Amino acid sequence: MAMRFTTAAPQYQVLPDYLKETGYKNPVDETKTAFQVAFNTSLNSYAWFASHPVQLDHFNTYMALRRKPDTTWLSVYSVEKEAANWPADKALYVNIGGSIGHQCAQFKEKYPHLQGRVILQDLPHSVANALPTPGVENIAHDMFEPQPIVGAKFYYLRAVLHNQSPPNVRRVLDNIKAVMAPESILLIDELVLPESGVSYIASSIDMTMLSAFASTERTEAQWRKTFEEAGLELTRTYTYYPTGYESVMDVRLPRAKSTNAEI
Ligand SMILES: C[S@@+](CC[C@H](N)C(=O)[O-])C[C@H]1O[C@@H](n2cnc3c(N)ncnc32)[C@H](O)[C@@H]1O
Incomplete structure (x- = not known):
């Protein structure tokens, strides 16, 4: 409030x-x-x-x-299946624009046994206030600069791209795509709007994006096009909070198809 x-x-x-x-x-x-x-x-x-x-x-x-712990992407996505046998010395989860690290903490809490680095990235003024979660590396990084973490399993962004104008979204996607390995998965957690009949709450969020960021909320077709233009492929959309259209999109380099099953 x-x-x-x-x-x-x-x-x-x-x-x-x-x-x-x-x-x-x-x-x-x-x-x-x-x-x-x-x-x-x-x-x-x-x-x-x-x-x-x-x-x-x-x-x-x-x-x-914003979301209760039980209404996050972690309730619908098969993290363990995708991350099976991931090596300890490689990055497992890079949360770009992750604010003060509340989602890194949730990830670590749910999957303490998974191997690999868990990394929060955000602007310096957010990272300065980041939670000191054991096992989470808090790193100041501007997503418009080249991504320093190469070949991570998951690059995850929630409510980050909807704050950016279309040219800036493309710059962010280009920086991530440049460091993705064939087995990397880009997870974009955003509203995925229906083609018509959008709720007044989602409409008001869309107006906030317009008034603060010169940006917009998007339908799945608009997201798919955005990814395609950056040379990426939307392989599957998992909606975890249907009332609010909150969904995580599994995005990959072309030809690295999803094997994830909805749970
Ligand atoms: C709407 S908030 C989402 C925060 C978090 N992902 C969540 O869902 O709770 C957008 C985040 O993007 C971060 N951000 C904005 N511009 C950025 C940039 N150039 N590089 C890195 N992070 C940025 C902001 O600091 C903010 O934490």
């Missing part, structure tokens, strides 16, 4: 005027959205958070509490 009052509500207040002044066109530049008008800044949202620790704290708390 604090996040909504401090960060989301001011954007909504200015959105009608912003849209009127910009001719009711979708914004395409993440530094020229309703967010910049609301907070009188030229910075994009995440750069702005770096110098606004109170709002950052509210945001990180919101992300950590």
Whole structure:
């Protein structure tokens, strides 16, 4: 709730005027959205958070509490099957844009026996507040820079790409694809919208993406096209919270097909 009052509500207040002044066109530049008008800044949202620790704290708390532990991707995806016999010296799970590491902690808690490095990556101001979870490496990394962890089993991003404009999404995907091995799996955990009849809650999230990030929520066809344009293949979508359309998409290098079965 604090996040909504401090960060989301001011954007909504200015959105009608912003849209009127910009001719009711979708914004395409993440530094020229309703967010910049609301907070009188030229910075994009995440750069702005770096110098606004109170709002950052509210945001990180919101992300950590957004889903109960039993309604995450871990309830539908066969992690153990995919990660069988994974070597201890290689990266098992790289959580890119993982905030303060709440999902790394959940992963480690559910699969303490799985071998391989578990790594949180986020911007320095988030990693500075990261949970000290035993067995999790907290690394400051900008996803627009080349990915330093090569050949991991899982590269996982939840609610990261929907905060980015289409050209930026492509930059992130290119950086990950460049280090994927044939056995790597890119897991994109996002809303996967139906083609029509979207709920008002998902619609409001879509409006927040528009007003803060010049971005959008997407249907499965839109996600598939996004991956294809980056030379990647959506092999399967697992929906774990149907009411909210929350789903994890299994994305691979072409020809490395999924053997994962829904559980
Ligand atoms: C909506 S939050 C999602 C956080 C987390 N994945 C979750 O689902 O709880 C988006 C995250 O992306 C991170 N982020 C934004 N830009 C980034 C960048 N250039 N490099 C790395 N992380 C970034 C933010 O700091 C934030 O933690």
